[in-house]
Amino acid sequence: MHVRTEKTDPPVTRLLEAPERLGVLHATVPDMAVPDRDFDGIAEIAAGLFDAQVALVTLIDRQWQWFKAAVGTDETRAPAEDAFCAHVAAAADASLVVLDASTDPRFARHRQVKGPPFLRFYAGAPIMLDGQAVGTVCVLDDKPRADVSQSLIHQLRRLAALAASLFKVKDEARRRALKEAALSREEQRHAMALEAANIGSWLWDIRSGAIAGNSALKRMFGLSADSSVGARDIFGAIHVDDRGATFAKLRQAMKADDEYDGMFRIGDTGRWLLGRGRVHDRDAKGNPLTFIGVTIDVTDQQASAQRTRLLLKELNHRVKNTLAMLQSLARQTLRQTSDPAEFMTAFAGRLQAISEAHGLLSDHEWGTIRLADLIAKQLLPHVSAYADQIELHKDEVSLGPDQAVGLGLVLHELATNAVKYGSLSVPKGKVVLTARNVVEDGDTVLHLTWSEVGGPPVREPKRRGFGSILIERSLDKVLGSSVKVEYLPAGVTALIRLPL
Known part of the structure; x- marks a missing residue:
């Protein structure tokens, strides 16, 4: 879906030819010609917000405008110099709104304005990468508009920022x-999911001062993604007024073998970060060796009203309750490797499973969440066709925080094993889940059955790994719960009992 211009405007020509812009575009999105379903949601939201026939997420190189996602058209590209979107990108940080193209001198002669599909309305916002306008999120319609509210334009800009x-x-x-070719496909996916969740996670070697942290952590502290990180870099990034108190809290946590819980600002940006962690292990004399923790950007929560602050207080409480589980996960995972970088990658999937459950609970103000939502969150990253590979038969089930976090981790481990060895390792395999509410002695109990079908023949492993132990023990905080895994020849079956 594009509109041809009579003559390319000079700003548009400069945009299309700009070497810095093209360098950022080609370096960041080398597969720009390939549509990407991950961006479909952005286009669908834009179309819904504006009630528009067509919505696009585009990238613009020297010759073509590529559609990474599109609603209302089957086209995948258009000549760049003929596109409305080139005018948006040429203006960089500004958005473009055309209420009626037939009366706009810039576009009245366009072929698709004068003729089918008789386009009239257009709104677009630029996608900015490293200060360069590389594309747009835009909407088009054949009906003119009398006006467009500033709130809608603001939402369109936010969608463009989300796409960036x-x-x-x-x-x-x-x-x-590319750098970690030895990592498995699942480990790569979990690492990306952790980055998308914007949770900074870190392991501090106290003796050497080295910190193994993910990219989210480095972004929060304003550090280069490719740089090695030391304790001096982290403390140097903290606002000078908060640095002393933060260091004192860390020292006290080490001395008392207690949990570190601190909030501080970043000096360059003024953003608020919440850090939680504790000593992971000590030497024979009791001196701390490593410190493990997570960091979350809480700037928006700090600036929000009382209701948001109360929700943050509950979140802090839940993170504190989950920290013991995180430490146990870290200890068991770390035993499998002495390389901090490999530890971070292997740990990412399990941390992300807990993060997904926390995210759902946070969305529902730490009340209850639906079992179906938790299952979808945990299993979607592991399948290519959810409706075909996951079969769910259920009663309506609501889960509390402890139940959701523990069960989410169980589902993650079962899914990871199914992808590696079970039914999800083959195209036609699937998982059947049956969830029933059962009344036992006047109390409601969830009976959840996980059955793998259509996969390779199954044999019971000779040695129980940490994943198997984790499946059986993730629900220990819920009294009366149990998980039993059976390695039947036709496929793995897990029987889960969970008091509600």
């Missing part, structure tokens, strides 16, 4: 995959 963030996340994941 997603492009950056994808680029980081691609670069990481």
Whole structure:
């Protein structure tokens, strides 16, 4: 879907030819000609917000405008110099709104304005990467508009910013995959998901001062993604007024073998970060060796009203309750490797499973969430066709925080094993889940059955790995719960009992 111009405007020509812009575009999105379903949601939201026939997520190179996602058209590209979107990108940080193209001198003679499909309305916002306008999120319609509210334009700009963030996340994941060719496909996917969740996670070697942290952590502290990180870099980035108190809290946590819980600002940006962690292990004399933790950007929560602050207080409480589980996960995972970088990658999937459950609970103000939502969150990253590979038979089930976090981790481990060895390792395999509410002695209990079908023949492993132990023990905080895994020849079956 594009509109031809009579003559390319000079600003548009400069945009299309700009070497810095093209360098950023080709370096960040080398597969720009390939549509990407990960961006479909952005286009669908834009179309819904504006009630528009067509919505696009585009990238613009020297010759072509490529459609990474499109609603209302089957086209995948258009000549760049003929596109409305080139005018948006040429203006960089500004958006473009055309209420009626037939009366706009810039576009009245366009072929698709004068003729079918008789386009009239257009609104677009630029996608900015490293300060360069590389594309747009836009909407088009054959009906003119009398006006467009500033709130809608603001939402369109936010969608464009979201698309830019997603492009950056994808680029980081691609670069990481090239450098870490030995990592499995699932480990790469989990690492990208952790980055998308914007959770900074870190392991501090106290003796050497080295910190193994993910890209989200480095972004929060304003550090280069490719740089090695030390404790001096982290503390140097903290606002000078908060640095002393933060360091004192860390020292006290080490001395008392207690949890570190601190909030501080970043000096260059003024953004607020929440850090949580504790000593992971000590030497024979009791001196701390390593410190493990997570960091979350809480700037928006700090600036929000009382209701948001109360929600943050509940979030802090839940993170504190989950920290013991995170430490246990880290300890068991770390035993499998002495390389901090490999530890971070292997740990990412399990941390992300907990993060997904926390995200759902946070969306519902730490009340209850639907079992179906938790299952979808945990299993979607592991399948290419959810409706074909996941069969769900269920009663309506609501889960509390402890139940959701524990069960989410169980589902993650079962899915990871199914992808590696079970039914999800073959195209026609699938998982059948049956969830029933059962009344036992006057109390409601969830009976959840996980059955793998259509996969390779199954044999019971000779040695129980940490994943198997984790499946059986993730629900220990819920009294009366149990998980039993059976390695039947036709496929793995897990029987889960969970008091509600």
